[in-house]
Amino acid sequence: MKPGRVIGTVTLSQAAPQFRGARWKVLGAMGPDELSGKNPDGVGPGWTPVVLDQLGAGVGDAVLYVEGTEATQPFDHPIPLDAITVALMDRYVFEPID
Amino acid sequence: MILARVDGHCTATIAHPSLKGQRIVLCTPIDEHGKSNGSPIAAIDTFGAGRHSRVFITTDGSWTQGTVHDDSSPIRNQILGLIDDV
Numbered sequence: 001m002k003p004g005r006v007i008g009t010v011t012l013s014q015a016a017p018q019f020r021g022a023r024w025k026v027l028g029a030m031g032p033d034e035l036s037g038k039n040p041d042g043v044g045p046g047w048t049p050v051v052l053d054q055l056g057a058g059v060g061d062a063v064l065y066v067e068g069t070e071a072t073q074p075f076d077h078p079i080p081l082d083a084i085t086v087a088l089m090d091r092y093v094f095e096p097i098d
Numbered sequence: 099m100i101l102a103r104v105d106g107h108c109t110a111t112i113a114h115p116s117l118k119g120q121r122i123v124l125c126t127p128i129d130e131h132g133k134s135n136g137s138p139i140a141a142i143d144t145f146g147a148g149r150h151s152r153v154f155i156t157t158d159g160s161w162t163q164g165t166v167h168d169d170s171s172p173i174r175n176q177i178l179g180l181i182d183d184v
Contacts, residue, residue, distance in 0.1 A: 001140035001175050003108075003124065031137055035106065035124060046137070055112050064110070064122070064140050070159035070172045074114065086172055087113035087122070094106030094124050097150055098134050 035094035116171035
């Protein structure tokens, strides 16, 4: 699980049938500065994954997401999925020491 | 396995049902000298790991499914130990 902030959405004009009704979010990285409040509403540099969202995350929300095979576990049918949101963080505290 | 330091925690009202009641900590991966070594990750914690304690994390989701008693859980990261020495 990694923290990320929703920075956008993706819509598809055509899609695999497994993705009917799916909502896709683009995430920006949340690093130490974003989690600790030095850059409270921003995103860090790096990878911007696109994830399936079933929690109703909106742009600006801080989420936890999972990448890998585990992302498909909530589904009772095969689905070609790389990443999924698993939590909307409503409060977080982060105090790195170096 | 990942060596990490507990640098924070979070709460989430809206989450996958398997996270309900779980303590979620925010951790910084560390190297063998205890220095930060990577981007923050989240893990569930059944040890009650204290702030800035060093922990031992698995990313094995199939194990964590057993911990949360939910075969459909997507959760991967779980603290499996508190580090004494590296």
